[in-house]
Amino acid sequence: MPKQFWKGSALLAPVPAALVTCGSIEHPNVLTIGWTGIVCTRPPMTYISVRPERFSHDLIKESGEFVINLTTSAMCRITDFCGVRSGKDMNKIEKCGLHLSPAQKVSVPMIDECPVSLECKVTEAKPLGSHTMFLAEIVGIDVDEKYIDSKGKLNLQQCGLMAYAHGEYFALGRKLGDFGWSVRKKKKNRSK
Ligand SMILES: Cc1cc2nc3c(=O)[nH]c(=O)nc-3n(C[C@H](O)[C@H](O)[C@H](O)COP(=O)(O)O)c2cc1C
Numbered sequence: 001m002p003k004q005f006w007k008g009s010a011l012l013a014p015v016p017a018a019l020v021t022c023g024s025i026e027h028p029n030v031l032t033i034g035w036t037g038i039v040c041t042r043p044p045m046t047y048i049s050v051r052p053e054r055f056s057h058d059l060i061k062e063s064g065e066f067v068i069n070l071t072t073s074a075m076c077r078i079t080d081f082c083g084v085r086s087g088k089d090m091n092k093i094e095k096c097g098l099h100l101s102p103a104q105k106v107s108v109p110m111i112d113e114c115p116v117s118l119e120c121k122v123t124e125a126k127p128l129g130s131h132t133m134f135l136a137e138i139v140g141i142d143v144d145e146k147y148i149d150s151k152g153k154l155n156l157q158q159c160g161l162m163a164y165a166h167g168e169y170f171a172l173g174r175k176l177g178d179f180g181w182s183v184r185k186k187k188k189n190r191s192k
Helices: 055-063 073-081
Strands: 018-023 028-033 036-040 045-050 065-069 116-127 132-143 162-165 168-171
Touching (some): 018 055, 045 116, 055 065, 055 116, 055 132, 073 162, 073 168
Antiparallel strands (some): 018 028, 018 065, 045 132, 065 116, 116 132
């Protein structure tokens, strides 16, 4: 089948639907963010793109800090809610029954219910058009100990992470392989 050519748009999928916290422990806010990703490994850097009209936009701009909290299938309803209601009008954290804890390296709190939280410090706020891209260094990661095994390995597949694709939410499912498996030599069975 031939492919239809469409004009350029934001159709990259899947992307995370992360809960991003901003503000302070006294006056926190949370919003859902799909436009995020990793842009560098060393130093570890990420971005979030936020529309200037979002209540969170100026909170992030002023403090230069935010936390990206990874979301799970069990949190799908909360994730959607925090993406369609504004902190201008309500306390979404209370409304959703979320619990916050202080982070280590930033003054923005993290969400206890999320298995992994990325503490971020903004290095650049770049107005791009509809969105401002906040480029940021990931200065610390908080991982729920429940998912760390006795060898210190993080078992991320146990968290039940979710993803967002073209307006719909999906549970991450069956593992298909791991990094480099396509070229890895099979171990010889020495007992034969
Ligand atoms: C799945 C999903 C992804 C979203 N991604 C973004 C995003 O990347 N950038 C953005 O500015 N708004 C995004 N939004 C919309 C904001 O989360 C929404 O406008 C929210 O109400 C803003 O909250 P605030 O006014 O409290 O800051 C997304 C919403 C949903 C449901």
